[in-house]
Amino acid sequence: MPKEVDKKEEINKTNDKAFVKKLKVIKEKVFTFCKNNLVLPYTIIGITLFFLSLLLAAQMKSMSESESVLQGKRESELADELVTLQRKYNDLKNSYDENVKVVEEYQTNSATNNELISSMKTQINNLSALAGTTDLKGEGIIITLNDGTALADDTVRADTLVHDSDILTVVNELKAAGAEAISVNGQRIITTSAIRCVGPVIQVNYQKIAAPFEIKAIGNAQYLESAMTIKNGVVDLLSEYGVQVTVTRQSDIVVGKYEGTLSFKNAIVPEDDE
Numbered sequence: 001m002p003k004e005v006d007k008k009e010e011i012n013k014t015n016d017k018a019f020v021k022k023l024k025v026i027k028e029k030v031f032t033f034c035k036n037n038l039v040l041p042y043t044i045i046g047i048t049l050f051f052l053s054l055l056l057a058a059q060m061k062s063m064s065e066s067e068s069v070l071q072g073k074r075e076s077e078l079a080d081e082l083v084t085l086q087r088k089y090n091d092l093k094n095s096y097d098e099n100v101k102v103v104e105e106y107q108t109n110s111a112t113n114n115e116l117i118s119s120m121k122t123q124i125n126n127l128s129a130l131a132g133t134t135d136l137k138g139e140g141i142i143i144t145l146n147d148g149t150a151l152a153d154d155t156v157r158a159d160t161l162v163h164d165s166d167i168l169t170v171v172n173e174l175k176a177a178g179a180e181a182i183s184v185n186g187q188r189i190i191t192t193s194a195i196r197c198v199g200p201v202i203q204v205n206y207q208k209i210a211a212p213f214e215i216k217a218i219g220n221a222q223y224l225e226s227a228m229t230i231k232n233g234v235v236d237l238l239s240e241y242g243v244q245v246t247v248t249r250q251s252d253i254v255v256g257k258y259e260g261t262l263s264f265k266n267a268i269v270p271e272d273d274e
Contacts, residue, residue: 129180129181131190131191131262132189132257132258133257133258133262134257135254135255135256135257136180136181136218137253137254137255138252138253139218139219139220139249139250139251139252139253140179140217140218140219140221140224140249141217141228141248141249141250141253142214142215142216142247142248142250143174143228143245143246143247144214144215144244144245144248145162145166145167145211145212145244146162146243146244147160147161147211147244148160148161148242150242156241156242157241157242159242160241160242160243161211161243162202162211162213163197164196164202164203166238166243167195167204167213167215168195169238170215170228170234171184171189173227173228173233173234174217174219174224174228176227177219177223177224177227177228178219178223179218179219179224180218180219181216181219181255182216182217182218183215183216183255183256184204184213185204185209185213185214187207187209188205188255188258188259190258190262192262193205205260206260216253216254216255217255218253218255221249221250222249225247235247
């Protein structure tokens with residue numbers, strides 16, 4: 001806009017200079033004519049005003065034409081600018097629409113991924129609990145086995161010591177009764193756990209343990225207790241051997257995770273047939 005105003009002023013100045021120049025020329029011609037022909041001053045003034053009015057009309061027409069040219073040029077430039085702005089607006093709108101689609105896709109995928117991650121975490125936690133690699137807490141029972149002080153009947157067993165087979169019997173009965181997690185003196189029982197006698201001690205998960213043996217089991221406390229104390233059940237059998245057995249029910253038992261290393265040397269997971 002400022003550039004067009006400057007152009008307009010420059011054109012007007014040029015026209016003014018030309019007008020003044022023409023006026024001077026006419027003035028000189030008129031005075032020369034009047035001087036040579038002895039024309040009266042009033043006549044000179046009238047002739048001068050006549051030519052001045054003609055020049056003024058011509059000047060006004062020139063200015064009007066210049067204004068029309070500038071106005072037409074301005075409208076053309078505005079139209080070009082409008083087209084350019086419209087094109088830029090369309091480009092930005094298209095870019096905005098594409099970005100909105102990308103954001104919507106991210107939001108949709110994020111929600112789906114969050115659900116998938118949550119499901120995977122739940123599966124991992126369940127598998128960790130089943131594998132024994134995480135601590136568990138819940139209701140259940142605690143069974144304590146200790147060596148007896150009185151001699152057992154020779155027809156049953158020669159001693160009253162707790163043997164690895166006694167612990168193994170209790171663990172198996174707990175599993176059969178629905179125990180969800182079992183530990184012996186803090187050693188978590190998993191699928192690869194071994195309970196065996198090594199000399200004067202018992203090993204669980206290759207760790208030496210000694211009496212008294214505390215066996216924790218998480219599950220339905222009432223059902224587990226009934227399964228262990230049923231008539232002619234495990235508790236009655238061990239009592240006949242002279243082993244001291246106590247069973248207590250608790251609502252808040254913690255069974256620690258397996259502390260060993262889980263690995264396979266020979267077993268592998270087979271690939272799915274395509």
